[in-house]
Amino acid sequence: MAHKIRQLCLWSSLNLVAWAIAAGPSLRAQAPARELAGRLRAAARSVPGTLPTSLHYVKFAEASSPRSDLVEGADSGLVVVSFPVFQIRYPDRWIVVDAGFDRRDWTAFFGSAPVSYWPERWDTVRTLLRGASTVVLTHEHWDHAAGVERGSGLGEIAAHTALTPSQLASLLDPPAPIYVALRRDSVPAYRRLGVDTLHVLAPGVVLLAAPGHSPGSQWVYVRLASGREFLLVGDLVWNAVGLERQSQRPRPTSESLKEDRDAVRRQLQVVRALADSTGLVIVPSHDDALLATLARSGALQDHADLSRRP
Numbered sequence: 001m002a003h004k005i006r007q008l009c010l011w012s013s014l015n016l017v018a019w020a021i022a023a024g025p026s027l028r029a030q031a032p033a034r035e036l037a038g039r040l041r042a043a044a045r046s047v048p049g050t051l052p053t054s055l056h057y058v059k060f061a062e063a064s065s066p067r068s069d070l071v072e073g074a075d076s077g078l079v080v081v082s083f084p085v086f087q088i089r090y091p092d093r094w095i096v097v098d099a100g101f102d103r104r105d106w107t108a109f110f111g112s113a114p115v116s117y118w119p120e121r122w123d124t125v126r127t128l129l130r131g132a133s134t135v136v137l138t139h140e141h142w143d144h145a146a147g148v149e150r151g152s153g154l155g156e157i158a159a160h161t162a163l164t165p166s167q168l169a170s171l172l173d174p175p176a177p178i179y180v181a182l183r184r185d186s187v188p189a190y191r192r193l194g195v196d197t198l199h200v201l202a203p204g205v206v207l208l209a210a211p212g213h214s215p216g217s218q219w220v221y222v223r224l225a226s227g228r229e230f231l232l233v234g235d236l237v238w239n240a241v242g243l244e245r246q247s248q249r250p251r252p253t254s255e256s257l258k259e260d261r262d263a264v265r266r267q268l269q270v271v272r273a274l275a276d277s278t279g280l281v282i283v284p285s286h287d288d289a290l291l292a293t294l295a296r297s298g299a300l301q302d303h304a305d306l307s308r309r310p
């Protein structure tokens, strides 16, 4: 069941955040970041129930790219770009964050650009999507959303896919070529979330609207029973170096994506401060090296857990 906290006007803390941004970089954003973390934690505790036990990801594709194509001012060394979906595992069910894409979608968007694509892992992703209690998207771009817009078993998946009004608007009317357009007659099949900035999806899982990279971008806060906390930030940055250096995508790329660069700049400050002052583990979607490091440390599990437990 979804729960909403309308009173938590989170980005009214945006007044604080705006102050921090005017005042300077990460250090000055730490007080608002701690306030934001406090609100996320309170929201995550606000509904009764067992907390998630583990956070998993399935990487079904990867490509490589010069880091300078991903982060403004970065070096041109090649880095691996991961394409994962995330599984938030409860003892008796799971939530999926992001939906990936079929191999044909890669060709549709990137033509013959090299990619490693694992069809058997994509089958696992489809099983995850079909069996989820809820599917949510960090944002509407094709590499995160196509899996809930087309493919076999779509009706079943759409019925438990929860889209925000902003996501629905951009999927119906794509603002840039990086979207798969949603068929208008398929909209009734989806669950629709309200317009809240902050939405408690389940015990320990909170959605936070973060428009910037796309109109419907949102971050997913996860608190595990162990006390470990994560913030899945989607494509706030494509590589963690961007977060460290407070550098966003190269301007021509931002412009082609129709990003709100001012919003992304503010978000980079807040998320960096969250990482520095609250201990939240920040997880961008595409940084393969970071995902692997988190898996090696045991923070993330690099496989799906499809078991059904009572």
Ligand SMILES: [Zn+2]
Binding pocket: 139, 141, 213, 235
């Ligand atoms: Zn994106």
Ligand SMILES: [Zn+2]
Binding pocket: 141, 143, 144, 235, 285, 286
């Ligand atoms: Zn992406």
